[in-house]
Amino acid sequence: MTYWHALLLxxxxxxxxxxPVSSTGHMIIASALLGIPPTPFFKLYxxxxxxxxxxxxxxxxxxxxxxxxxxYLKLLVAFLPIVLVGLLFKKHIDALLESVTTVAVMLVVGGVVLLFVDRWFPQEDPKEGGHPVTNPSFKEALIIGLFQCLAVVPGTSRSAATIVGGLTQKLTRQTAAEFAFFLAMPTMAAAAVKDIYDYYKEAKAAGIDVAHLFSGAEIKMLVLGNVVAFVVALLAIRLFVGFVAKYGFRAxxxxxxxxxxxLLLMLALKLPLTIV
Known part of the structure; x- marks a missing residue:
């Protein structure tokens, strides 16, 4: 894995x-196209x-x-289901991170859902007596958290799963999206801590000094990756909320x-995914 790979990812x-397109799925696709081997550091990255x-x-x-x-208690309630699923199925989840086929299938399945989700859960017009929920209850937060568990399968999209979960509870599109953003914070923080701990255990078992857990190049890649992801996401999040509130999820x-x-066609024809 090179700095160029780190930047693109x-x-x-x-x-x-x-x-709602699956960030992990797209990074798996990108890594396959770039020919990046699925090393332990790559998965952690x-x-x-x-x-x-x-x-x-x-x-x-x-x-x-x-x-x-x-x-914050509602966020905790929504967060707990993914913790349980992550602890119980960590090895299976890690194995799926190497499957482009799984990503391709789930992209299509999730796409079909998003084609119809606006029709299934229309936004109620306040002028016509509708009262869309703008703040989920504890029960609604739990249901949204259960939907988030679907995202352990690469290609599903954590954002899509939680937003759809919010729409089933009659949240507005904007509120569902924003709650998904807030819920991402404890979810991803927990995933990062767990993966770092696992990475540490594997390194220790291999006799690697903890002080040299990451090479200088790997540390630089992590810094570069986080800074770039932060700046790009800052722009994307502003555009996404406005777009979804106005146009929905069909696009x-x-x-x-x-x-x-x-992707499925390429896999079926056994065409090489690696382009570099």
């Missing part, structure tokens, strides 16, 4: 983290640079973080189906 992460993207939420919504304890569904379909 960070740009992909920043653009896709908050879009995919998780850690998501922290840079997630930090953009702090900048965009910093005023919203000054809320009462009720809001993302079409994109996912096309992208997934092309």
């Amino acid at each position: 960070a740009i992909v992460e920043g653009i896709t983290e908050f879009l 995919l998780v850690l640079i998501q922290l840079g993207a997630i930090l953009s939420v702090l900048v965009v919504y910093w005023k919203r973080f000054f809320q009462n304890i009720d809001f 993302f569904g079409i994109y996912r189906i096309i992208a997934g379909g092309i």
Whole structure:
């Protein structure tokens, strides 16, 4: 893995983290196209640079973080299901991170869902007596958290899963998207801590000195990746919320189906994915 690889993956992460298209799925596709081997550091890099993207939420919504304890308890309730699933199925999840086929299939499946999600969960017009939810209850937060568990399968999209979960509870598109952003923070932080711990255990078992857990080049890649992902995500999150509030999710569904379909066709024809 080179600095060029690290830069490109960070740009992909920043653009896709908050879009319902699967950031992890796109990074797996990008790594396959770039010919990056699935080394332990590469897998860790995919998780850690998501922290840079997630930090953009702090900048965009910093005023919203000054809320009462009720809001944070709801985030905790929504966060707990993914913790349980992650602990129980960590090895299976890691194995899926190497499967481009899984990503392709889930891109198409998720795309079909997004094609119809606006029709299934229309936004209620207040002028006609509709009252869309702008703040989820504890029960609604738990249901959103359960939907987030679907995202352990690469290509599903954590953002898409949690937003759809919010729409099933009659949240507005904007509120569902914003709650998904907030929920991403503890989710990705926990994933990063767990992956760093696992990486440390593997290194220790291999007799590697903890002081040399990361090489100088790897540290530079992580810094570069997080900074780039943060800047790009900062722009993407602003554009996404406005677009979704106005136009809905159909465009993302079409994109996912096309992208997934092309990948499945390439895999079926056994065409090489590596381009460099």
